[in-house]
Amino acid sequence: MLKKLFSICFVIVLAHSCIGQISNEEIAELKKQLVAAKHDSTRGSIYFQLAYGYRFSNIDSSLYYTDRTIALAEKLDRPGIKAIMLSLKGATVLEAGKLPESLQFQFEAMEISEKLKDSSNVAYALNRIGNIYMELGDYKKANECYFRSKNLFEVLRDSGMYYNEISNIGNIYELMNMPDSALYFQQVAYKISESKTADRTFITWAEMMFRMGNAYKLKGDKAKAMYFYKKGISEAIRDNDIRNLTMNNLLLAKLYDEMNMPDSSLKYAYDAIQNGKAVSFRKGVYDASILISGLYNKRNQDDSAYKYLSIANIEKDSLTGTARFQELQRIILDEQEKERNAEAKRIADRNRQRQIALLAGLGLFLIIATILFRNNKQKQRTNRALENSLTRLRLTQSQLIQSEKMASLGELTAGIAHEIQNPLNFVNNFSEVNTELIDELEQEVDKGNLAEVKAITKDIKENEQKINHHGKRADAIVKGMLQHSRSSSGVKEPTDINKLADEYLRLAYHGLRAKDKNFNATLKTEYDKSIGHVDIIPQDIGRVILNLITNAFYATNEKAKSDFDIYEPTVMIKTSKITGTDGSTKAEISVADNGDGVPQKVLDKIFQPFFTTKPTGQGTGLGLSLSYDIVKAHGGELKVETKEGEGSTFIITLPA
Secondary structure, three states, X not given: OHHHHHHHHHHHHHHHHOOOOOOHHHHHHHHHHHHHOOOHHHHHHHHHHHHHHOOOOOHHHHHHHHHHHHHHHHHOOOHHHXXXXXXXXXXXXXXXXXXXXXXXXXXXXXXXXXXXXXXXXHHHHHHHHHHHHHHHOXXXXXXXXXXXXXXXXXXXXXXXXXXXXXXXXXXXXXXXXOHHHHHHHHHHHHHHHHOOOOOOOOOOHHHHHHHHHHHHHHOOOHHHHHHHHHHHHHHHHHHOOHHHHHHHHHHHHHHHHHOOOHHHHHHHHHHHHHHHHHOOOHHHHHHHHHHHHHHHHHOOOHHHHHHHHHHHHHHHHHOHHHHHHHHHHHHHHHHHHHHHHHHHHHHHHHHHHHHHHHHHHHHHHHHHHXXXXXXXXXXXXXXXXXXXXXXXXXXXXXXHHHHHHHHHHHHHHHHHHHHHHHHHHHHHHHHHHHHHHHHHHHHHHHHOOHHHHHHHHHHHHHHHHHHXXXXXXXXXXXXXXXXXXXXXXXXXXXXXXXXXXHHHHHHHHHHHHHHOOOOOOEEEEEOOHHHOEEEEOHHHHHHHHHHHHHHHHHHHHHHHHHOOOOOOOEEEEEEEEEEOOOOOEEEEEEEEEOOOOOOHHHHHHOOOOOOOOOOOOOOOOOHHHHHHHHHHHOOOEEEEEEEOOOEEEXXXXXXX
16 A cells, blocks of 8 residues: 555656756755655655756755665665656766766666556656767767657657657757757747747756757857847746756857857856856866866966866866766767678678679670671571570579569568458458357247348348458459569550559558558549550559659658658659540559659669669669560650659650
């Protein structure tokens, strides 16, 4: 009972104590309550409030009460509360510059929370691990953590922390010297925080101010930067947020230094040192001391410059362990990067060898042809050599084409699995319903209730028709897969172009979604019903459509990864019947995307064998080449219209 009471009290306190900073009066009142507390549950909730209340004003006191809460959680066997406090402890020691310890606490909190399936604390741990990677200068990993935690907080409907992560992402872009992205994300967080109805839980207003100041400073707007730094100082004083008071003072001092206003710079740098020392914010003290030393050095006041340089060196010594850890992290990351580069090089070498082998075969063919032309007397011997070379060449080409076909088959597999599951679910469900109806039928027969028997048999008959209908749907999907996977018959047959295009659009989309759950795209279709049936080899034209749609999804997915502005990946497939000037009719199929488009410098090469714009190891360079040959073999045409930065449209024209 005591354990349960402790958990309930803790959750209530957690929900109310994180809304803002705790005042000195509230801390004093909590200490009085602690003296009078008689139960562990009450003491535990007060410990937590004090740990949080002291976090930005007195790090040592915060750590003391955090450890008391952890000890109590272990005593009462409450691993969830222990994980919360470990994560809070990691965040607190980070303020003191102890990165290795902070990372260890967050990893331990993450491990416990994942075992407990506690998504909330996993999200907080990810947020704080992102903070550590930011301090390490690994901005890519920091943003990966922030984006993951942002998505979790969105699912948890924690709007305060959701917008906190939006601000963190903007801060990373500022550190990466990306002013537009930095200002965009900070403005999103600032506007929602500024509204009266906003949930400001966990959004530190003083920190929000200096981040807005940093974003405007990066954009070159020093006036707005100064406004937000000064506003941040006022907010920090009001909230007793000493850590962020130090940051706003320091950043304002640096701004005044850049504006060549040394007296103002000194004033705010002095304030930063005093506030930083009060909460053991060593990095803030170090940066402010370096700034003051430089300002005195410009004035040729060597004694003062040396004094503050000595203070900076003392703080630097206290951060030496962090420096070693940073270097260790960089070594690990560099090693991982080397392994990735080595794997990419192996794949590139393997592909290069295949290309050389094919080119060598082509070269051999040309040599033999030349010898045949110049040496008629050796015609038979040369012809035999030529035949052997052509056989090897065809074998190599056949293997490459089969490899490409199998790759496209793999793209289909996941999509087909998704498609076939739907009719199978219907078959299973109606079969179960019929089983129940048959049981009821037997009961009604025994009762001699003829009217109910007829009604039940009617339901069974209708269900059987539905089972038959959905069974045929599943059969059609399987036949479509088999038709795609087997070798082309080479025989043209009347084919519904609209149905063929729609089928491969859905299968390609579900195939990519099966591999990448984060991928999303808007699918648009415009089918001309008057197009009718067209004589084609459906397996071959299906592969062409699949290849173009897969390329379109790849282009939009790549743009989505690099474009953090509002971007909606869109792929459109359109069919139309066109009439030529000579009165002939043609069927046109177009696949359009809003990706980055094809660069003009490589536009003439995209239909060449082995040419690809994808990274090494992600494409063979045969897809468009084979598609071009298939369309040509049908007497048609394959062309592309593109605009860099806006997208591409591939157009198939076939005789109707």
